[in-house]
Amino acid sequence: xxxIDQPTEMTATEGAIVQINCTYQTSGxxxxxxxxxxxxxxxxFLSYNVLDGLEEKGRxxxxxxxxxxxxxxxxxxxxxxxxxxxxxxxxxxxxNNRKLIWGLGTSLAVNP
Amino acid sequence: xxxxxxTPKFRILKIGQSMTLQCTQDMNHNYMYWYRQDPGMGLKLxxxxxxxxxxxxxxxxxxxxVSRSTTEDFPxxxxxxxxxxxxxxxxxxxxxxxxxxGYSGNTIYFGEGSWLTVV
Numbered sequence: 001x002x003x004i005d006q007p008t009e010m011t012a013t014e015g016a017i018v019q020i021n022c023t024y025q026t027s028g029x030x031x032x033x034x035x036x037x038x039x040x041x042x043x044x045f046l047s048y049n050v051l052d053g054l055e056e057k058g059r060x061x062x063x064x065x066x067x068x069x070x071x072x073x074x075x076x077x078x079x080x081x082x083x084x085x086x087x088x089x090x091x092x093x094x095x096n097n098r099k100l101i102w103g104l105g106t107s108l109a110v111n112p
Numbered sequence: 113x114x115x116x117x118x119t120p121k122f123r124i125l126k127i128g129q130s131m132t133l134q135c136t137q138d139m140n141h142n143y144m145y146w147y148r149q150d151p152g153m154g155l156k157l158x159x160x161x162x163x164x165x166x167x168x169x170x171x172x173x174x175x176x177x178v179s180r181s182t183t184e185d186f187p188x189x190x191x192x193x194x195x196x197x198x199x200x201x202x203x204x205x206x207x208x209x210x211x212x213x214g215y216s217g218n219t220i221y222f223g224e225g226s227w228l229t230v231v
Contacts, residue, residue: 031218033218033219033220040225041224041225042202042222042223042224042225043155043202043222044222045219045220045221048218048219087154087155091218097162098218100157100220102154102155103154104152104153104154105154
């Protein structure tokens with residue numbers, strides 16, 4: 001079956017670096033997304049990885065290892081506004097279509 | 113572009129009432145989705161559509177219906193509302209999810225959400 005695991009909660013300090021891990025088990029893997037969701041708001045797209053390696057986008061980077069079924073989201077120079085839930089989602093092939101499975105999200109609290 | 117627009121933002125329903133959540137997108141996306149999100153439960157797919165006239169069930173379709181008469185619109189109908197349908201509902205869209213679709217086509221864009229309470 002398809003499964004995603006990520007930590008439920010994390011805490012970090014303003015200005016620091018935090019790494020949010022995501023592990024998955026899936027057949028027909030076809031890409032991994034990271035979304036950010038502030039309380040009371042919709043998820044917004046952060047990154048997409050389909051090949052192994054690191055994708056950097058400003059303060060945020062995302063890493064993927066397909067052989068290990070593992071990804072992480074790295075947030076640098078943390079700001080208070082980074083306090084949010086971070087959702088990992090895996091896309092996989094299902095017949096003639098692709099489907100998406102979502103993790104439960106990691107709630108990140110950034111403290112001053 | 114407005115992106116994905118859903119209405120209403122908030123609604124209180126009585127048990128047994130029916131209502132429709134409206135969703136429209138102006139990005140010419142062919143894939144559209146309805147999710148519900150409950151605390152601690154993550155996003156659950158209710159229904160999705162791969163194009164006008166084509167819809168399919170997701171993980172939790174019971175108690176809901178959808179239609180897709182145009183590319184832009186994908187309303188979600190709640191029949192005989194129950195307390196278990198109290199949730200936050202998100203409409204979303206993407207250009208495509210099919211084989212061979214590149215990165216930009218896979219990104220899902222969400223509406224702002226609809227908070228529904230059934231009492």
